[in-house]
Amino acid sequence: MNRADLHTHTTASDGLHKPADNVRMAAEAGLAAIGITDHDTVAGLDEARVAGRAYGIEIVPGVEISTAMDGQDIHILGYYANDRDPVFLARLASQRRVRDSRNELIVARLNELGVPLTWEDVLDAAGRDRGPDETVGRPHIAEALLRMGTVGTLQEAFDRYLAEGKPAYVLPPRIVPAEAIAWIHEAGGAAVVAHPGLYGADAAVEALLAAGGADGVEVYHSDHSAEDERRYAAMAERHGVLATGGSDFHGARKGRIYHGPIGWRTADAAVVAALRKRTSDRRTGADRKALDE
Template sequence: MNRADLHTHTTASDGVHRPADNVKMAKEAGLAAIAITDHDTVAGIAEAKEAGRRCGVEVVPGVEISTSYEGTEIHVLGYYIDVEDPTLLRRLVSQRNVRDARNEGIVARLNELGIPLTMAEVAEAAGREPGMDETIGRPHIAEALVRRGVVATTQEAFDRYLAKGKPGYVDPPPRISPLEVFGWIREAGGTAIVAHPGLYRNDALAEKFLLDGADGLEAYHSDHGPEAERYFRELAEKHGKLATGGSDFHGARKGKIYHGAIGNRTVDVSVLAELRRRSARG
């Protein structure tokens, strides 16, 4: 009971399970703490915190914000942010608007390919309308394609249409830089961590971001092997920064867990105290 999974997603973005369910699974996995880090929204945190109070699991308020740097999509995790900070909430709305514009572009591209998908079908698959506090993304488009019978699984939807380089892929509209988002998170009282740096296939970026304001790196991730985990941990330590970790749990679709199960990657709970200490309001 001294471990924490600092990267999970819920139905507030592209996860399968409600925030309270993630907390329950953390309890069942023997974890002391879990972070809720939905994409560009904090809508799931209140429910998770209430569940955490009931079952004795600490819930770390977090968010995962999408950015772009020299043509590479970079995700930044923010921990112990003030989820009621009006400036942060306004900024997250702008982020979700970017996602909505991209979703419309993907649907239009699929229509050009002869697949008459509509945004209404995507909204139904997501269980929400665009413009709400929760996000809609490519996994919901994939689910809509499954429901329409175009593909058998969401993985097939990505493999055939939605992954980068596939015919239905659309680059997102211009996004802000990770350096700017480090500032957003700090201004909202939080600590900024570069998510899954090994997935960007450019290790030099990780060091650059540490030098340019990131508080640390997500060294431990379900898609990092032991060598990558050691490299990013040592890189963070070299610069006096934090090495965090989490499963990046999204839930299971058609029996396949996306990234990893809750508790698949964890850190000692002592990391939480350090995240709070380094936060702008800690």
């Protein structure tokens, strides 16, 4: 009961389970806390908070912001940012517009490759009607391809079409990681570099920790090897930043859990307290600056 899974996704973005379901699974896994970190949206947080009270699980409010640097897709996790801040919400809305444009370009690329996928097919694969603050992602496109029989598995959809370097992969113009970090800080939150082992760009990750202002790095992740974890733990210690961890749970599709089940990778609950302290100090500093002005 002293562990926290700080990286999970819900139906507010490209997860398969409602926020309340994630919280229930966290309780069943014996966790003390769970992070709700949907892509470019905080739409799932209110439901998660209600469930957290019901199950006795601490909710770590979060978001995963998509950025790019030197042609490399890099994601930044934001924790304890003020999810009522109108400026922060407007910035996330701008991110969702970029994401929608990227998805439409992927569908167009697939059409050029002779795959007769439509945007309506993707929305059907996403399931329920999606609210204005919710997002659609590549897993939904993969599901649509599976439903129409173009691929035999979701992994095949990524391997043949959707993964980086594949024919339908699209990297739209995105903000740089430092800008996402600034957004999170300005909303009073703590910024963490997500799953660095997926990038093959350790120098860029280290720069974000050394001079980019990141508060931490996701050391423990379902797709990290033991060597990855040792390397990023040492990197976190070297720069005096937090070492976080999470499953990156998206749900089970056709029996395959993507990336791992809730609780598969975690951080000590003390990390949650450290994240809260960083954000508390940051908000106190902002309040003090406002008073000085």
